[in-house]
Amino acid sequence: MAVHEIELETLAGEPATLGDYAGSAILVVNVASECGLTPQYTGLQQLHERFAKRGFTVAGFPCNQFGAQEPGTADQIREFCSANYNVTFPLFAKIEVNGPGRHPLYAELTQAPDAAGKAGDIQWNFEKFLIGAGGNIVARFRPLTEPDAPEVVAAIEAALPR
Numbered sequence: 001m002a003v004h005e006i007e008l009e010t011l012a013g014e015p016a017t018l019g020d021y022a023g024s025a026i027l028v029v030n031v032a033s034e035c036g037l038t039p040q041y042t043g044l045q046q047l048h049e050r051f052a053k054r055g056f057t058v059a060g061f062p063c064n065q066f067g068a069q070e071p072g073t074a075d076q077i078r079e080f081c082s083a084n085y086n087v088t089f090p091l092f093a094k095i096e097v098n099g100p101g102r103h104p105l106y107a108e109l110t111q112a113p114d115a116a117g118k119a120g121d122i123q124w125n126f127e128k129f130l131i132g133a134g135g136n137i138v139a140r141f142r143p144l145t146e147p148d149a150p151e152v153v154a155a156i157e158a159a160l161p162r
Contacts, residue, residue, distance in 0.1 A: 004135040006105045009093040011062070011074045016092070018105075023133050024055040025159040027147075028109065030063040030097045032070040032125040033080045040126045041085035043147030047156065048089040055133060055161040058089040061105075063097050066125050070094060097122040112137040115151070128152065133161040 004019035018026060029044060048058045062077050064070040072080065074093065081087035095103040098121045102110075106122065109129045113119040123143055130139040130152075139155040146152070 002135050003108050011091040021057050026131040027058045028129045029060055031060040034069040035125040037126040047147050060091045062094040112140045114140040130155050132159045
């Protein structure tokens with residue numbers, strides 16, 4: 001199944017798909033509010049602002065599977081992201097990214113290898129997948145890779161619609 005076709009739910013509870021962003025490059029990130037990596041929200045928002053007019057968005061997927069670091073409700077997550085990081089990129093409903101309850105989106109994403117050629121389970125919060133304008137997975141960045149890392153920015157620039 002193409003990632004653009006997978007049924008999703010927004011943080012507000014509305015049905016959605018990544019197809020809503022077809023023709024744009026999308027950085028999909030599993031996020032959490034109480035993680036040591038949570039400050040990456042700043043870099044993610046900066047990327048979103050920097051490239052939005054060129055056909056790019058960040059898409060955040062809250063996940064509570066790593067150290068129970070995303071315990072909040074949808075309203076609490078939205079308020080946290082807005083108040084602390086001025087997040088304007090789309091946030092989706094809390095999902096599971098690993099295990100038997102893995103969301104179908106992450107069933108597809110985790111098949112993509114990282115720069116070292118390793119695919120499989122999400123390692124921790126803030127793992128990043130870059131989806132090209134045509135819906136193909138073009139890059140995978142592990143959690144410790146900062147959103148503004150040169151390799152992330154270069155991959156985004158290469159994936160932007162022409």
